[in-house]
Amino acid sequence: MRVIPAIDLLGGRCVRLFKGDYAMEKVYDDDPASRARFWEEGGADLIHVVDLDGARDGFRKNMNSIISIRRAVSCRIEVGGGVRSLEDARARLDEGIDMVVIGTGAQRNKLLVESLANLYPGRIILGADAKKDRLAVEGWQSVSADNVYSFAASFNTLPLAGVIYTDVDTDGTLSGPNIPAQRTMGESISCPLIASGGISSLNDLRALATAGIPHLAGVIVGTALYEGRFSLPEAIQAVRDAC
Secondary structure, three states, X not given: OEEEEEEEEEOOEEEEEEOOEEEEEEEEEOOHHHHHHHHHHOOXXXXXXXXXXXXXXXXXXXXXXXXXXXXXXXXXXXXXXXXXXXXXXXXXXHOOOOEEEEOHHHHXXXXXXXXXXXXXXXXXXXXXXXXXXXXXXOOOOEEEEEEHHHHHHOOOOOOOOEEEEEEOOOOOOOOOOOHHHXXXXXXXXXXOEEEEOOOOOHHHHHHHHOOOOOOEEEEEEOHHHHOOOOOHHHHHHHHHHHO
């Protein structure tokens, strides 16, 4: 299970939100590129970047910050937020981004995901974010009627790089991961699963790694790293030891 540090961008700064609430923003760094270098030096081989402005407003923003991150590190980068069209995804990939995450765009237009996955096999990640098992979209500002597990499973025939499942009710809360929900998602999909939401301690990482969740390939960690609950090298070692 890979440990993936997060960089969430809002107004060009690294922030964390509490349960996806934009009114509960906490700024951790004014220099995203420097933060990316810090994560890479700590052992990251993949960094998760979210354009929160883009996710909320529906079009790509924070372009300068994303380009600066790409230029600052040599490790892989996955970027989501505001990808609503083929052109949006292509622009990210043309900037040197390794993988693009699409969530709201997938809920609105499943054919878009099919087209992207077939054009860029292994480079498109489905973002499946949920509040109480219902799909959360538009930067988590809206909740659809779609069941998140059925939604993710509907893409099982595509050559996706993976599915990121974020339990919104635990995201940024340091309350521990929702392991039963992650297990249900792992049982629903046929591609790699990246878990997100709630990690607060090394024990949380160990619990997730040893829970027997099908297809679990990685975990995104944000607030716990920024708050100094543990370091990235400690997290990577804890997962290695647990596995």
